[in-house]
Amino acid sequence: MKRIRTILRALDPKAAATMSRRERTEAFRIRRSVVAWILALCVIVSCTSCSVHAVLVNAVLNGHAKTAQIGNSGTRSEKNGSIRESRKEIAAIREENPGIVGNERRKGLSGGNGGTAGRRRHQSASRAVGRADGRSESEILAKAQQTAQNSGYGMVQYHYCVVTNGEVGSVEDFSNAVFRILNSEHGWARAGAIFEPSTDGNCDFDIVLAQASTLPTFSSVCSEQYSCRVGNNVIINDDRWNSGTDVWMSGGGDLARYRTMMINHEVGHRLGHIDNEMTCAGAGQAAPLMQEQSIFLDGCAINEYPLDSELWIG
Template sequence: MPSSARLPVRRQRRFALFAQLVAVVLAVGAAVAVIAEGPGGHPGAERLAADEISTVPPLVAAPLPPSVSPSPSAVVPSSPAPPVLRMPGAVPSAGTGDFGYDARSGPVLGRAGELRRYRVAVESGSDEDAADFAVAVQTALAGPGSWVDSGRLRLQQVPGGAPRDFTVYLATARTAGRMCADGGVDIRVGGRPYTSCRAPGQVIINLDRWRLSVPHFVSAGVPLEVYRTYVVNHEVGHQLGHRHERCPGAGRPAPVMMQQTLFLNGCRANPWPYVDGRRYTGPAL
């Protein structure tokens, strides 16, 4: 057949192919429009079957398996809370003069040596809890670093009515001043009962110091917990027969029997009688 006769047929085929291509493009565009708008966007879109729509899962982080740890860059570091230097609020200056006792028995602290028993008492009207105070006292006396680290002493809390060797009291300033004076100790500074003390069979902790620490500890950023541990070990140290000591040198830890409530004299605050497993002392006062 001559080439002139075949030309219309080729044109017809090209036109048919072009028409099919246009139809495909229009169909794809319609489908994309339906998927993009979602239900309610395009008429009839809600009638599409679920398996006709290709969905993408939401961007939700899946939990890591136990054997996989997040990379350091994926972990947001949290700032530690600043230490408590002193308790907020007013401190009762006087209570009823009566004491409530923690009724629990505690574990034996220490591995060997003489067993000395103590009870814990809190003055009524001090706004302090005897059980909480007992836990703080036990923590201070348990160490590591406390008096029981000598290996020749054990301590144990007993209930209020049980036989004991001494009592640890938490008393308001007025009551502490009276109790210490009765035991022959003047704890006044500037005319006000300021420090704590030991009288025969009595370790007397001043509520003002228990809640407020002392200015030179606060200004140095020493946590209240450190002061509380110090004052318990210091006054119990007196009960055990230890006397006051002095700072052994500027920049060194203060001996626990140094009067850290009044001064540090260049030493650093230290609440423990044993440091690095050895009895730590300073020159006798």
């Protein structure tokens, strides 16, 4: 108590007149210490405020990410707001890692465009594309263009080349399937993207049907077990093209739907999406296209087309 009274007296300006010289020296020392403690407290409060602000920012970002996982639920305006936030975060990741690789097994930095020596390029002029409904290529493309124009996102046209690497046999059926899948009115056309095979060799990207053993030659992060995307190479694993995966098949899928998912998923990487940017929102709901459905479903239903919440292109 005596110490407290001494401190209070030292802080009282009126008491200075009655203090001895020794007491005034002691009072000055006490005041200096109090000022130092006040400054230290201000610094601590400032740092704490910054930390709280950072926590709140992270909470907001996490909230956007969770909202983006709603899938087909919620209003369109809510979903579009979440999509824009998620897209900004993904764009930031891609800016920091310009060589990022889309892979159904894992992601990493590109090792270059290797693995294309001796490959065969297949350019496609206008041709009929066989379908159960008998539509021609021009009819399929016209429907895709109409879907893209009505999407509200603006139409973006891509030209691609079909390429083979290794021993994969005839590529004609593969080329026809690629065109049908990419220009389905249920696919990326809903985000405004349409796709045409190049007729002059000028390609926005290559779709490579590759022998499984050649996948690692494109990049060290590409696996012989799955498909991969490296730069402008969208690489389709021939083994997966011919057999799918146990996870997909046991989830109620068939090979035709697996092929559709695989093409849309890997081309999705070329459009700016990354693996598992969204994952299963709940048991029984449609899995996001960019979830690695070849490997896990987490209770979701298989799905070969982008969800409404995935309808953007980079």
